[in-house]
Amino acid sequence: MTMLTLSHLTKRFDGLNALCDVSLSVAAGERVALLGHNGAGKSTLMKIVLGLIAHDEGTVEVLGAAPGSTRARDGVAYLPENVAFHPALSGREQIAHYLRLRGLPASGARALLDRVGLGDAANRRIGTYSKGMRQRVGLAQALIGTPRLMVLDEPTSGLDPVSRRDFYAILDGLAAEGTAILLSSHALTEVEARTDRMVILSGGAMVAEGALGDLRRRADLPVRIAVTPSDIPCSTTTLLMALPGSEQEGEQVVLSCAQDEKLAVLGRIAGLSERIADIDIQPPSLEDIYSHFSRRAGQ
Amino acid sequence: MMRIISMAQTEFRIALRNRWVAVAVAMMVLFSLVLSAAGSAPTGALGADRLSVVVASLTSLAVYLVPLVALLMSFDALAGEVERGTLPLLLTYPLSRTEILLGKLVAHVAVLAIALAAGYGLAALAAWMGDDRALAGLPALWRLFWSSMVLGAVFLGAGYALSALSRRPSGAAGLAIGLWLGLIVLYDLGLLAALVADDGGRFTTDVFPWAMLANPADAFRLFNLAASGATAAAAGLSGAANSIPAWAALTSLALWPLAALALAVAAFRRVTP
Ligand SMILES: Nc1ncnc2c1ncn2[C@@H]1O[C@H](COP(=O)(O)OP(=O)(O)OP(=O)(O)O)[C@@H](O)[C@H]1O
Ligand SMILES: [Mg+2]
Numbered sequence: 001m002t003m004l005t006l007s008h009l010t011k012r013f014d015g016l017n018a019l020c021d022v023s024l025s026v027a028a029g030e031r032v033a034l035l036g037h038n039g040a041g042k043s044t045l046m047k048i049v050l051g052l053i054a055h056d057e058g059t060v061e062v063l064g065a066a067p068g069s070t071r072a073r074d075g076v077a078y079l080p081e082n083v084a085f086h087p088a089l090s091g092r093e094q095i096a097h098y099l100r101l102r103g104l105p106a107s108g109a110r111a112l113l114d115r116v117g118l119g120d121a122a123n124r125r126i127g128t129y130s131k132g133m134r135q136r137v138g139l140a141q142a143l144i145g146t147p148r149l150m151v152l153d154e155p156t157s158g159l160d161p162v163s164r165r166d167f168y169a170i171l172d173g174l175a176a177e178g179t180a181i182l183l184s185s186h187a188l189t190e191v192e193a194r195t196d197r198m199v200i201l202s203g204g205a206m207v208a209e210g211a212l213g214d215l216r217r218r219a220d221l222p223v224r225i226a227v228t229p230s231d232i233p234c235s236t237t238t239l240l241m242a243l244p245g246s247e248q249e250g251e252q253v254v255l256s257c258a259q260d261e262k263l264a265v266l267g268r269i270a271g272l273s274e275r276i277a278d279i280d281i282q283p284p285s286l287e288d289i290y291s292h293f294s295r296r297a298g299q
Numbered sequence: 300m301m302r303i304i305s306m307a308q309t310e311f312r313i314a315l316r317n318r319w320v321a322v323a324v325a326m327m328v329l330f331s332l333v334l335s336a337a338g339s340a341p342t343g344a345l346g347a348d349r350l351s352v353v354v355a356s357l358t359s360l361a362v363y364l365v366p367l368v369a370l371l372m373s374f375d376a377l378a379g380e381v382e383r384g385t386l387p388l389l390l391t392y393p394l395s396r397t398e399i400l401l402g403k404l405v406a407h408v409a410v411l412a413i414a415l416a417a418g419y420g421l422a423a424l425a426a427w428m429g430d431d432r433a434l435a436g437l438p439a440l441w442r443l444f445w446s447s448m449v450l451g452a453v454f455l456g457a458g459y460a461l462s463a464l465s466r467r468p469s470g471a472a473g474l475a476i477g478l479w480l481g482l483i484v485l486y487d488l489g490l491l492a493a494l495v496a497d498d499g500g501r502f503t504t505d506v507f508p509w510a511m512l513a514n515p516a517d518a519f520r521l522f523n524l525a526a527s528g529a530t531a532a533a534a535g536l537s538g539a540a541n542s543i544p545a546w547a548a549l550t551s552l553a554l555w556p557l558a559a560l561a562l563a564v565a566a567f568r569r570v571t572p
Contacts, residue, residue: 047387047572050387050390050391051391052387052390052391052571052572053571053572054571070393073391073392073393074393076391078387078388078391080384080387080388082384083384083388084383084384084385084388085385086313086383086385088312088313088316088317089309089312089313089316093309093312097305097306097308097309098392100301100302100304100305101302101305101306101392101393101394102392102393103301103302103393138388141388
């Protein structure tokens with residue numbers, strides 16, 4: 001079941017195209033990561049989904065209703081980037097308030113704060129919290145009432161490594177129960193391991209979409225092969241001569257080749273095995289794939 | 300309903316922690332005590348009990364103080380949320396903007412009620428201790444109390460509207476001070492000047508009563524003085540307006556909070572976080 005559908009979404013801020021013909025859908029139980037450079041339009045897209053700002057063209061459907069409608073707001077949780085709370089309230093009071101706004105008993109506040117590891121600080125004022133603790137209050141409010149769609153804008157910013165892992169574990173649990181999750185992030189490695197699909201925005205346009213494997217295939221970036229000669233400098237010269245396009249890098253001989261030439265090149269290298277001490281194949285990194293898609297026109 | 304109550308509860312707690320409750324109570328108590336002390340001279344054989352006299356002077360005090368306290372509490376209500384960045388998240392919760400405003404209004408009216416009860420209560424106590432006939436003035440005091448709350452609600456609503464319009468606390472504070480000066484101080488001065496210049500002409504008979512009713516602060520003053528029959532003794536504008544019946548002033552006073560709140564809702568609807 002589709003929880004969120006965007007089609008041909010366009011948003012302009014006086015002349016500037018913040019979003020340009022973006023189409024996207026998120027199904028129940030799916031975890032989708034929204035990637036893109038600063039100013040790519042991630043937060044803008046999320047605010048439109050929440051009904052906080054209006055869009056110019058295209059259609060948006062949230063839980064089968066209009067964004068910002070009561071029905072949509074009932075089932076959607078949001079964590080804004082740089083989430084803020086009134087400093088005079090304690091974490092428990094703030095969460096209790098949010099619980100009541102969703103029609104739930106305030107007594108659930110303590111359990112939610114425990115779930116994000118804030119149990120000990122529950123009765124202290126938010127004004128005295130650290131940045132990561134404030135972020136966790138934001139996470140706690142997003143977990144209220146098992147939402148059907150979660151929209152999380154850079155949810156792990158400011159979190160320490162252990163809390164990041166805990167946070168993704170919570171998300172996994174929610175997704176398994178059918179919650180659709182759309183999150184933005186600049187931390188590629190955690191997104192790689194913890195989401196089903198990536199959407200890359202660049203300058204407001206969607207430049208790539210799919211699981212990491214798909215993107216890797218589509219980007220078709222060269223593979224880097226590093227060979228360590230068995231007998232420096234004698235074997236080095238032989239290898240450099242035998243492998244066209246190779247270069248010496250320190251003690252290693254390095255060459256890059258397209259994905260579909262990989263086997264042929266490896267075969268040639270295997271033929272030189274008595275000259276080789278070790279071989280290292282480096283597939284394109286996540287950063288390589290990301291920057292391949294995210295490069296803006298003219299850059 | 301639960302959402303409005305939760306909103307009000309949270310706002311009240313914030314007002315308490317921000318010392319707004321303490322400041323409002325201190326202001327009202329201080330001024331009431333000063334007035335009681337000033338009014339404690341023997342009233343002689345004129346007949347009015349001491350509490351009724353105190354109520355008349357409290358009325359002229361409330362005209363200045365209640366709008367001021369209301370504007371001080373409300374100018375930050377929306378602009379502050381915008382500046383802190385707390386508004387976007389709040390707006391994604393299933394409650395309407397009207398409910399947000401009503402919640403804040405309930406909390407701020409409650410703060411006002413506490414401050415007024417403390418101030419007026421103390422003044423009443425002082426009057427009663429000096430004059431055991433003072434119980435006769437209790438209905439007038441009660442009338443002053445609830446009409447002060449209505450006046451406060453008008454300026455709370457106006458403050459929310461300014462807060463939504465300016466979106467920055469500093470800008471909202473400036474607008475609030477401007478509104479207070481304009482409606483409470485300059486408006487009456489302007490009317491007085493016009494009355495003097497007109498010298499009993501068409502303006503005095505046709506325009507002036509409406510001009511008094513159009514200003515909630517003047518309507519409040521008229522209502523309290525007219526209802527307690529003290530108009531004749533009152534100086535200045537209210538004396539000149541003694542032809543205006545109490546029900547007309549009350550109607551104006553009853554309509555203003557609704558208008559101010561409608562204005563606030565309309566202004567708040569236009570805020571994009
Ligand atoms: N209220 C606004 N008025 C004008 N322009 C805006 C407004 N909000 C966003 N923009 C512009 O829209 C573009 C997209 O901004 P957005 O905040 O969506 O970026 P982002 O992808 O979330 O970036 P980041 O990774 O830095 O959070 C930017 O060029 C930004 O300047
Ligand atoms: Mg952003």
